[in-house]
Amino acid sequence: MNIVLTIAGSDSGGGAGIQADLKTFQELNVFGTSVITALTAQNTLGVEGIYPATSEFVEQQLNTVLQDFEVKALKTGMLFSADIIKTIAKNLIDKNIQIVVDPVMIAKGGQALLQDEAVQAMKNELLPIATVLTPNIPEAEKITGMKIETADDIQQAAAKILQLGVNCVVMKGGHLEGPSAVDTVFFQDGSFFQLKSKRIDTKHTHGTGCTFSAAITANLGKGLSLKESVIEAKKFVQMAIENPLNIGRGHGPTNHFAHRFGANVEVEIVE
Numbered sequence: 001m002n003i004v005l006t007i008a009g010s011d012s013g014g015g016a017g018i019q020a021d022l023k024t025f026q027e028l029n030v031f032g033t034s035v036i037t038a039l040t041a042q043n044t045l046g047v048e049g050i051y052p053a054t055s056e057f058v059e060q061q062l063n064t065v066l067q068d069f070e071v072k073a074l075k076t077g078m079l080f081s082a083d084i085i086k087t088i089a090k091n092l093i094d095k096n097i098q099i100v101v102d103p104v105m106i107a108k109g110g111q112a113l114l115q116d117e118a119v120q121a122m123k124n125e126l127l128p129i130a131t132v133l134t135p136n137i138p139e140a141e142k143i144t145g146m147k148i149e150t151a152d153d154i155q156q157a158a159a160k161i162l163q164l165g166v167n168c169v170v171m172k173g174g175h176l177e178g179p180s181a182v183d184t185v186f187f188q189d190g191s192f193f194q195l196k197s198k199r200i201d202t203k204h205t206h207g208t209g210c211t212f213s214a215a216i217t218a219n220l221g222k223g224l225s226l227k228e229s230v231i232e233a234k235k236f237v238q239m240a241i242e243n244p245l246n247i248g249r250g251h252g253p254t255n256h257f258a259h260r261f262g263a264n265v266e267v268e269i270v271e
Protein backbone atom coordinates (compact mmCIF):
# COMPACT_ATOMS: atom_id res chain seq x y z
CA MET A 1 0.00 0.00 0.00
CA ASN A 2 1.45 3.36 -1.01
CA ILE A 3 1.05 6.04 1.65
CA VAL A 4 0.64 9.75 0.91
CA LEU A 5 -0.02 12.80 3.07
CA THR A 6 -1.95 16.04 2.78
CA ILE A 7 -1.04 19.08 4.85
CA ALA A 8 -4.00 21.40 4.40
CA GLY A 9 -7.10 23.03 5.84
CA SER A 10 -10.41 21.34 6.52
CA ASP A 11 -13.38 22.35 4.33
CA SER A 12 -16.55 21.52 6.27
CA GLY A 13 -18.42 21.52 2.93
CA GLY A 14 -16.31 18.60 1.75
CA GLY A 15 -15.42 19.92 -1.72
CA ALA A 16 -11.94 21.33 -1.18
CA GLY A 17 -9.08 21.10 1.33
CA ILE A 18 -8.36 17.96 3.34
CA GLN A 19 -11.68 16.40 2.39
CA ALA A 20 -11.11 16.73 -1.39
CA ASP A 21 -7.57 15.43 -0.95
CA LEU A 22 -8.55 12.32 1.01
CA LYS A 23 -11.38 11.54 -1.42
CA THR A 24 -8.96 11.83 -4.33
CA PHE A 25 -6.36 9.65 -2.58
CA GLN A 26 -8.96 6.98 -1.89
CA GLU A 27 -10.24 7.00 -5.48
CA LEU A 28 -6.68 6.62 -6.76
CA ASN A 29 -5.93 3.67 -4.48
CA VAL A 30 -3.38 5.19 -2.13
CA PHE A 31 -3.61 5.39 1.65
CA GLY A 32 -4.14 9.01 2.72
CA THR A 33 -2.89 10.55 5.95
CA SER A 34 -3.44 14.17 6.99
CA VAL A 35 -2.05 17.12 8.92
CA ILE A 36 -4.70 19.79 9.48
CA THR A 37 -3.47 23.39 9.46
CA ALA A 38 -6.82 25.09 10.01
CA LEU A 39 -10.51 24.39 10.33
CA THR A 40 -12.81 26.36 8.05
CA ALA A 41 -16.56 26.76 8.41
CA GLN A 42 -17.30 26.60 4.71
CA ASN A 43 -19.91 25.52 2.19
CA THR A 44 -20.50 26.04 -1.52
CA LEU A 45 -21.49 29.67 -0.84
CA GLY A 46 -18.25 30.65 0.85
CA VAL A 47 -15.98 30.60 3.91
CA GLU A 48 -17.75 31.78 7.09
CA GLY A 49 -14.90 31.29 9.53
CA ILE A 50 -11.30 30.14 9.96
CA TYR A 51 -9.80 28.58 13.08
CA PRO A 52 -6.07 27.96 12.55
CA ALA A 53 -4.07 25.33 14.42
CA THR A 54 -0.95 26.45 16.27
CA SER A 55 2.31 25.75 14.46
CA GLU A 56 3.28 23.55 17.45
CA PHE A 57 0.23 21.34 16.89
CA VAL A 58 0.86 21.21 13.15
CA GLU A 59 4.40 20.05 13.93
CA GLN A 60 3.11 17.42 16.35
CA GLN A 61 0.67 16.04 13.77
CA LEU A 62 3.39 15.96 11.10
CA ASN A 63 5.97 14.20 13.24
CA THR A 64 3.41 11.75 14.58
CA VAL A 65 2.48 10.72 11.04
CA LEU A 66 6.06 10.60 9.74
CA GLN A 67 7.36 8.60 12.73
CA ASP A 68 5.01 5.74 11.91
CA PHE A 69 4.33 5.80 8.17
CA GLU A 70 6.61 5.64 5.18
CA VAL A 71 5.13 8.55 3.25
CA LYS A 72 6.09 8.48 -0.46
CA ALA A 73 4.65 11.83 -1.49
CA LEU A 74 2.82 14.69 0.14
CA LYS A 75 0.95 17.80 -0.86
CA THR A 76 0.41 21.09 0.87
CA GLY A 77 -2.75 23.15 0.47
CA MET A 78 -4.06 25.90 2.75
CA LEU A 79 -1.14 26.73 5.07
CA PHE A 80 -2.57 29.97 6.46
CA SER A 81 0.47 31.56 8.17
CA ALA A 82 4.22 32.13 7.84
CA ASP A 83 4.70 30.30 11.14
CA ILE A 84 3.01 27.15 9.86
CA ILE A 85 4.97 27.28 6.58
CA LYS A 86 8.31 27.65 8.38
CA THR A 87 7.49 24.79 10.74
CA ILE A 88 6.54 22.47 7.89
CA ALA A 89 9.60 23.36 5.81
CA LYS A 90 11.93 22.85 8.79
CA ASN A 91 10.52 19.37 9.38
CA LEU A 92 10.56 18.28 5.72
CA ILE A 93 13.95 19.54 4.61
CA ASP A 94 15.83 16.32 5.42
CA LYS A 95 13.08 13.89 4.41
CA ASN A 96 13.10 11.89 1.20
CA ILE A 97 9.49 12.72 0.27
CA GLN A 98 8.22 14.20 -3.00
CA ILE A 99 6.47 17.48 -2.20
CA VAL A 100 3.60 18.96 -4.24
CA VAL A 101 2.88 22.57 -3.23
CA ASP A 102 -0.54 23.93 -4.14
CA PRO A 103 -0.08 27.55 -3.08
CA VAL A 104 -3.67 28.07 -1.92
CA MET A 105 -4.20 31.79 -1.25
CA ILE A 106 -7.78 32.90 -1.82
CA ALA A 107 -11.07 30.95 -1.87
CA LYS A 108 -13.47 31.44 -4.79
CA GLY A 109 -15.62 33.70 -2.61
CA GLY A 110 -12.63 36.01 -2.01
CA GLN A 111 -11.70 34.99 1.56
CA ALA A 112 -7.96 34.88 2.29
CA LEU A 113 -6.71 31.39 3.12
CA LEU A 114 -3.08 32.54 3.36
CA GLN A 115 -1.95 35.65 5.22
CA ASP A 116 -0.20 38.19 2.96
CA GLU A 117 3.07 38.06 4.88
CA ALA A 118 3.18 34.27 4.49
CA VAL A 119 3.86 34.47 0.73
CA GLN A 120 7.50 35.38 1.36
CA ALA A 121 7.93 32.41 3.72
CA MET A 122 6.48 30.14 1.05
CA LYS A 123 8.96 31.48 -1.52
CA ASN A 124 11.99 31.33 0.78
CA GLU A 125 11.40 28.15 2.76
CA LEU A 126 8.97 25.83 1.01
CA LEU A 127 9.54 26.26 -2.71
CA PRO A 128 13.27 25.40 -2.60
CA ILE A 129 12.38 21.92 -1.27
CA ALA A 130 9.31 21.36 -3.48
CA THR A 131 9.12 18.83 -6.30
CA VAL A 132 6.29 20.64 -8.05
CA LEU A 133 4.30 23.86 -7.60
CA THR A 134 0.76 24.15 -8.99
CA PRO A 135 -0.26 27.83 -9.01
CA ASN A 136 -3.40 29.17 -10.63
CA ILE A 137 -2.92 32.48 -12.46
CA PRO A 138 -3.67 34.83 -9.50
CA GLU A 139 -1.35 32.77 -7.28
CA ALA A 140 1.44 32.88 -9.87
CA GLU A 141 0.94 36.66 -10.09
CA LYS A 142 1.30 37.00 -6.33
CA ILE A 143 4.43 34.83 -6.21
CA THR A 144 6.15 36.59 -9.12
CA GLY A 145 4.78 40.11 -8.68
CA MET A 146 3.94 40.27 -12.41
CA LYS A 147 0.66 40.51 -14.33
CA ILE A 148 -0.05 37.35 -16.33
CA GLU A 149 -2.22 37.73 -19.42
CA THR A 150 -0.47 36.13 -22.38
CA ALA A 151 1.36 32.87 -23.16
CA ASP A 152 4.62 34.86 -22.98
CA ASP A 153 3.71 36.08 -19.49
CA ILE A 154 3.06 32.49 -18.41
CA GLN A 155 6.48 31.44 -19.66
CA GLN A 156 8.22 34.39 -17.96
CA ALA A 157 6.39 33.79 -14.67
CA ALA A 158 7.30 30.09 -14.77
CA ALA A 159 10.97 30.99 -15.29
CA LYS A 160 10.85 33.30 -12.25
CA ILE A 161 9.24 30.58 -10.14
CA LEU A 162 11.78 27.96 -11.22
CA GLN A 163 14.53 30.34 -10.03
CA LEU A 164 13.12 29.94 -6.51
CA GLY A 165 14.34 26.33 -6.57
CA VAL A 166 11.23 24.27 -7.27
CA ASN A 167 11.87 21.40 -9.74
CA CYS A 168 8.75 21.81 -11.84
CA VAL A 169 5.90 24.30 -12.11
CA VAL A 170 2.42 23.58 -13.44
CA MET A 171 0.81 26.87 -14.48
CA LYS A 172 -2.92 26.08 -14.28
CA GLY A 173 -5.20 27.70 -16.79
CA GLY A 174 -8.55 27.38 -15.07
CA HIS A 175 -8.77 31.17 -14.60
CA LEU A 176 -7.99 31.99 -18.24
CA GLU A 177 -10.57 32.16 -21.03
CA GLY A 178 -11.11 30.24 -24.26
CA PRO A 179 -12.57 26.93 -25.36
CA SER A 180 -9.77 24.87 -23.76
CA ALA A 181 -8.53 24.63 -20.17
CA VAL A 182 -4.78 24.63 -20.73
CA ASP A 183 -2.18 23.85 -18.07
CA THR A 184 1.49 24.35 -18.95
CA VAL A 185 4.15 22.25 -17.23
CA PHE A 186 7.68 23.71 -17.04
CA PHE A 187 10.85 21.89 -15.90
CA GLN A 188 14.22 23.14 -14.65
CA ASP A 189 15.98 21.97 -17.84
CA GLY A 190 13.93 24.44 -19.93
CA SER A 191 11.57 21.84 -21.37
CA PHE A 192 7.81 22.25 -21.15
CA PHE A 193 4.56 20.74 -22.41
CA GLN A 194 0.87 21.63 -22.34
CA LEU A 195 -2.20 19.72 -21.26
CA LYS A 196 -5.36 20.79 -23.06
CA SER A 197 -8.90 19.74 -22.25
CA LYS A 198 -12.33 21.05 -23.13
CA ARG A 199 -13.28 23.98 -20.88
CA ILE A 200 -16.52 23.02 -19.18
CA ASP A 201 -19.12 25.75 -18.76
CA THR A 202 -20.04 25.13 -15.13
CA LYS A 203 -20.13 26.93 -11.78
CA HIS A 204 -19.30 23.69 -9.97
CA THR A 205 -15.54 24.12 -9.74
CA HIS A 206 -15.07 24.30 -5.97
CA GLY A 207 -11.95 22.34 -5.10
CA THR A 208 -10.57 21.86 -8.62
CA GLY A 209 -7.07 22.94 -7.57
CA CYS A 210 -7.08 20.77 -4.43
CA THR A 211 -8.28 17.75 -6.39
CA PHE A 212 -5.71 18.25 -9.15
CA SER A 213 -2.75 18.57 -6.75
CA ALA A 214 -3.99 15.65 -4.65
CA ALA A 215 -4.18 13.49 -7.78
CA ILE A 216 -0.58 14.45 -8.72
CA THR A 217 0.47 13.45 -5.19
CA ALA A 218 -1.36 10.13 -5.34
CA ASN A 219 0.24 9.34 -8.70
CA LEU A 220 3.73 10.23 -7.46
CA GLY A 221 3.06 8.06 -4.40
CA LYS A 222 2.30 5.14 -6.71
CA GLY A 223 5.66 5.60 -8.42
CA LEU A 224 4.55 7.28 -11.66
CA SER A 225 6.99 9.76 -13.19
CA LEU A 226 6.33 13.44 -12.60
CA LYS A 227 5.15 13.89 -16.20
CA GLU A 228 2.83 10.90 -16.04
CA SER A 229 1.54 12.01 -12.63
CA VAL A 230 0.51 15.41 -13.97
CA ILE A 231 -1.10 13.98 -17.13
CA GLU A 232 -3.16 11.45 -15.18
CA ALA A 233 -4.13 14.10 -12.62
CA LYS A 234 -5.42 16.36 -15.40
CA LYS A 235 -7.60 13.48 -16.65
CA PHE A 236 -8.90 12.87 -13.11
CA VAL A 237 -9.87 16.50 -12.54
CA GLN A 238 -11.38 16.84 -16.03
CA MET A 239 -13.71 13.91 -15.30
CA ALA A 240 -14.55 15.41 -11.91
CA ILE A 241 -15.52 18.75 -13.55
CA GLU A 242 -17.31 17.24 -16.55
CA ASN A 243 -19.71 15.23 -14.39
CA PRO A 244 -20.91 17.65 -11.68
CA LEU A 245 -22.83 16.40 -8.66
CA ASN A 246 -25.01 19.54 -8.65
CA ILE A 247 -25.09 19.83 -4.87
CA GLY A 248 -25.07 22.97 -2.74
CA ARG A 249 -26.52 26.37 -3.68
CA GLY A 250 -23.26 28.00 -4.74
CA HIS A 251 -20.08 26.79 -6.43
CA GLY A 252 -20.59 23.05 -5.96
CA PRO A 253 -17.83 20.48 -5.54
CA THR A 254 -16.28 18.47 -8.31
CA ASN A 255 -17.23 14.82 -8.60
CA HIS A 256 -14.53 12.59 -7.17
CA PHE A 257 -16.45 9.45 -8.17
CA ALA A 258 -16.47 10.40 -11.86
CA HIS A 259 -13.23 8.73 -12.91
CA ARG A 260 -14.87 5.36 -12.19
CA PHE A 261 -17.04 5.92 -15.27
CA GLY A 262 -15.01 8.29 -17.46
CA ALA A 263 -12.60 6.10 -19.41
CA ASN A 264 -12.94 8.28 -22.53
CA VAL A 265 -11.88 11.61 -21.12
CA GLU A 266 -9.97 13.70 -23.67
CA VAL A 267 -6.76 15.43 -22.66
CA GLU A 268 -4.40 16.53 -25.43
CA ILE A 269 -0.68 16.59 -24.69
CA VAL A 270 1.12 19.29 -26.69
CA GLU A 271 4.92 18.93 -26.55
Ligand SMILES: Nc1ncnc2c1ncn2[C@@H]1O[C@H](COP(=O)(O)OP(=O)(O)O)[C@@H](O)[C@H]1O
Residues within 6 Å of the ligand: 135, 136, 137, 172, 173, 174, 175, 181, 182, 183, 197, 198, 199, 200, 201, 202, 205, 207, 208, 209, 210, 212, 234, 237, 238, 241
Ligand atom coordinates in the same frame (compact mmCIF):
# COMPACT_ATOMS: atom_id res chain seq x y z
N1 LIG B 1 -14.11 25.05 -16.37
C1 LIG B 1 -13.11 24.17 -16.45
N2 LIG B 1 -13.13 23.21 -17.39
C2 LIG B 1 -12.13 22.31 -17.48
N3 LIG B 1 -11.07 22.31 -16.67
C3 LIG B 1 -10.98 23.26 -15.71
C4 LIG B 1 -11.99 24.23 -15.54
N4 LIG B 1 -11.65 25.03 -14.49
C5 LIG B 1 -10.49 24.56 -14.05
N5 LIG B 1 -10.07 23.50 -14.77
C6 LIG B 1 -8.87 22.69 -14.54
O1 LIG B 1 -8.85 22.37 -13.15
C7 LIG B 1 -7.52 22.37 -12.65
C8 LIG B 1 -7.40 23.39 -11.52
O2 LIG B 1 -7.25 24.66 -12.10
P1 LIG B 1 -7.72 26.04 -11.48
O3 LIG B 1 -9.21 26.08 -11.42
O4 LIG B 1 -7.03 27.10 -12.27
O5 LIG B 1 -7.14 25.95 -10.01
P2 LIG B 1 -7.65 26.56 -8.63
O6 LIG B 1 -8.79 25.73 -8.14
O7 LIG B 1 -6.44 26.46 -7.78
O8 LIG B 1 -8.07 27.97 -8.91
C9 LIG B 1 -6.63 22.66 -13.86
O9 LIG B 1 -6.23 21.43 -14.44
C10 LIG B 1 -7.57 23.43 -14.80
O10 LIG B 1 -7.17 23.35 -16.15
Ligand SMILES: Cc1ncc(COP(=O)(O)OP(=O)(O)O)c(N)n1
Residues within 6 Å of the ligand: 008, 009, 010, 011, 016, 017, 018, 040, 042, 077, 078, 104, 106, 107, 108, 109, 113, 205, 206, 207, 208, 209, 210, 211, 251
Ligand atom coordinates in the same frame (compact mmCIF):
# COMPACT_ATOMS: atom_id res chain seq x y z
C1 LIG C 1 -9.76 24.47 3.31
C2 LIG C 1 -9.65 24.94 1.91
N1 LIG C 1 -8.54 24.70 1.20
C3 LIG C 1 -8.43 25.14 -0.07
C4 LIG C 1 -9.46 25.83 -0.66
C5 LIG C 1 -9.33 26.34 -2.07
O1 LIG C 1 -9.53 25.31 -2.90
P1 LIG C 1 -9.45 25.41 -4.47
O2 LIG C 1 -9.20 24.06 -5.00
O3 LIG C 1 -8.50 26.47 -4.89
O4 LIG C 1 -10.92 25.78 -4.81
P2 LIG C 1 -11.73 27.13 -4.70
O5 LIG C 1 -11.67 27.78 -3.36
O6 LIG C 1 -11.12 27.97 -5.79
O7 LIG C 1 -13.10 26.69 -4.99
C6 LIG C 1 -10.62 26.05 0.08
N2 LIG C 1 -11.66 26.70 -0.45
N3 LIG C 1 -10.69 25.61 1.38
